[in-house]
Amino acid sequence: MARRLLTNPRKQARQSRSRATVDALIEATARILVREGFDQASTNRIAEQAGVSIGSLYQYFPGKDALVAAVIDRHREQLGKVVRTALAKATGQPLEQAVRTLIVAAIDAHAIDPKLHRVLAEQIPRTGRLEQVETFSRENYALFAAFLEQHSDELRVADLELASFMFVTTVEALTHSAVLHRPAMLREPAAMNRLVEETTRLIVGYLRQAGGRRT
């Protein structure tokens, strides 16, 4: 018996009253995820926390996964905005500065709501929302590949797709890890600056010589 994996809203909220209900449910889900973890987030618990009856919850969401998916979407929209803004800013900047811009943006994005980000990063794979997140990643790769292409004369990169993979994966991991496991690093401006500079050097050094090694 396959588990139900519906993540789409059950019906649309038309009146402002019901939109408030939906918002309260999503907000409650996020709060419980952060404060008590995925396991404690039962539908009954979420409804209670939202000050909404369990019946109303099921009017708009087919189940727990849909609630979590909604939280993910909301969070990802914020991340996407930061990334897109940074990419716009980076366009036209010289390579090194552009890379630095993107790295700072990555840190900012992770710092939006670190606790929620952590829980989501851990739980996303279990919500059936995984494919969409990977789609999100693919889009990121495409965007970054386009960005790299602007500087292709400086790079002469052999495999642009691979370079994008290296770029995105590395920056994501470093910022993610720093934000989640080294919070002290980001509170101290000097340490944070060192992280940014080291990461920039790592990436720029790689990009500058990438593909340029033909015996």
Added chain:
Amino acid sequence: MARRLLTNPRKQARQSRSRATVDALIEATARILVREGFDQASTNRIAEQAGVSIGSLYQYFPGKDALVAAVIDRHREQLGKVVRTALAKATGQPLEQAVRTLIVAAIDAHAIDPKLHRVLAEQIPRTGRLEQVETFSRENYALFAAFLEQHSDELRVADLELASFMFVTTVEALTHSAVLHRPAMLREPAAMNRLVEETTRLIVGYLRQAGGRRT
């Protein structure tokens, strides 16, 4: 009411008969985690899959978390062995070759049981075993810092601890991501080799100029 988080065995298995029971339970847990995911892994389900009564399960494990923790330990021991072997081999090798050795080892380690690794990577934070995993990481940092120190004359690294963080985090992320999200890449020797070479260049390039930029 705080959730129980005991992860230590309840009592020691003394006879070979009971050791077999314990092994069967751990093995069954791993299998269910891989095949059906964390949620489906109830204690009843695990006991059934192991061909052991639920009562026996609770003779040796205080709960589901302890089973998962045991699986984690077993898996981590295998990873640790690969890493230590690689570090021994890398010691004495010239820098670039040593880095390559470590990167290949990282890929090998992730390839031991990718599906299990994936599930564990997703579920570890929720078992109360998190601290131990982070301890494991710290140990890794220390080992790699020691490794880097051997080549310190080549690197003149300013902050060895930071360099280790960059090293470990980057290599882990790239190999992890490649194994889990780009399995095709590793099945084709040419693509895999390119990944290894690119990553090696990324790291060596970073290390060689690390800290060497004093205006």
Added chain:
DNA sequence: ACACAATACGAGCGATCGCTCATATTCACT
């Protein structure tokens, strides 16, 4: 052969889960 320890068993408890549905309330529109 006997006794006791170690191990294995599984019915079934109380709690909680996801979720439904019959009913009550509020809103939009005339």
Added chain:
DNA sequence: AGTGAATATGAGCGATCGCTCGTATTGTGT
């Protein structure tokens, strides 16, 4: 003011959960 649609309610169902405990079986030491 009246009416139908939209929204909100929560008791409670069947299923499953983690887990206990009284009992049966097997192993060890003498």
